[in-house]
C-alpha cells in the first residue's frame with residue numbers, strides 16, 4: 257500500500273485509482289456504497305509469511321468432522337500427483353475435529369486417537385516430505401465450533417505446540433468466545449504468541465462473518481483493519497450454505513470484499529473462504545466454479561480449495577494458470593465502474609465484469625487494450641470500434657487479461 261493510500265485509509269476516505277484506462281461509465285467513486293471506517297489501534301504482529309495469497313486445500317467442505325489422517329495425506333499426495341502443488345497449491349489444512357475431546361494432563365492439545373492415530377508431527381513430516389506445508393485449525397474461544405477443546409487460556413501453550421509439531425499455517429476461529437471478550441484483542445494475543453513461537457507460520461483468522469452480510473459496516477470494517485495488522489489473512493464472508501445458489505454466494509462475497517481493498521497488501525489478504533471446485537456436495541456447475549475462481553483471483557483472495565482434487569473440474573478450474581497468475585499478482589482488484597447491475601473490477605493487466613443481479617444484462621465496455629478470455633480457447637475477445645459487447649447471464653462473470 258502506498259503511503260498516500262495508508263493516509264487515506266486512516267482518514268477514512270475512499271480513493272479510487274483507475275488501473276485500466278478505458279473503463280466503463282460512470283466511475284463509481286463515491287463512498288456511500290463502499291465506505292470505509294477508521295482503523296483501530298492494534299499491535300502489528302511481526303510475520304514473514306504469505307507474501308502472496310496462500311494456496312492449498314482444506315478438508316472442511318468435503319469431510320466436516322469425518323476428517324482423518326489418511327484423508328489428509330491422500331489429498332496431500334493428490335496435490336502433488338495432479339500437478340496442482342507445482343501450480344502453487346502447496347498447503348494442506350486440517351480443519352475442525354482433529355483434536356481429542358480433552359487436553360492432556362499438562363493442558364496440551366492432543367489429536368483424536370481414533371482419526372489421527374499417528375499424531376500431527378507424523379502428518380506434518382509426511383506432508384513436508386511431499387514438499388508441502390501443513391495447516392491446522394483452532395478456536396480462540398473455550399471450544400471449537402464443533403465442540404472440541406478451544407484455545408482460550410492456552411494461547412502460548414497451543415502456539416508452542418503447533419510450532420513443535422512442525423505446523424506451517426494456523427486457522428484461528430472465534431467460536432465460544434467468553435461474552436466479555438474483545439475479538440480483536442484475543443486475535444492479537446494469539447498472533448503475538450504465534451509469532452513468538454515462529455514468525456514464519458501463516459496466521460489465518462476467522463472474523464465474525466455474519467457482520468460481513470452488511471458490506472462496509474463500520475463494526476466489521478474496524479475488525480478487518482485490526483486483522484490486517486495482526487494476521488496474514490482474515491475471513492470476510494460467512495460459510496457456504498447449500499441453500500444459497502452459487503451466483504448469489506459469489507457476488508455477495510465480492511460485494512462484501514470490494515470496500516476492503518485497501519487492507520490487502522503483501523502478507524495480508526482478505527479471505528473469501530474456500531473454492532468449491534470439484535466439491536460434489538455443493539455441486540456447483542462448471543461455469544459457477546470458474547466464476548468463483550475468477551472472483552477470488554481478481555480479489556487476490558487465498559485460493560484454498562475444498563473439493564475432490566482428482567475430479568476433472570478441479571484440474572480445469574484450479575489448474576488455470578492465467579487465473580492463478582492474476583490471483584498471485586497480489587493486488588486486490590478495485591471497482592472502477594458500474595453500469596446498471598454490472599460491476600467492472602480491475603487491477604493491472606486484468607479486468608472482471610460481474611452481473612450482480614439475477615436478470616441477464618447487456619454491457620458495452622470500452623476496452624483499454626486487447627482482451628483475452630482467461631477460459632476457453634485463450635484467443636483475443638472480439639470487439640467492435642474499441643468496445644466489447646456482451647450479455648451477461650444473471651450473476652454472470654467474465655474475466656479477461658488486458659494487454
Ligand code: GAL
Pocket residue numbers: 316351352393400401402429431462494495
Ligand atoms: C466455521 C468456519 C468453517 C470451519 C468450521 C469448523 O466457523 O467458518 O470454515 O472452520 O467453523 O467448525
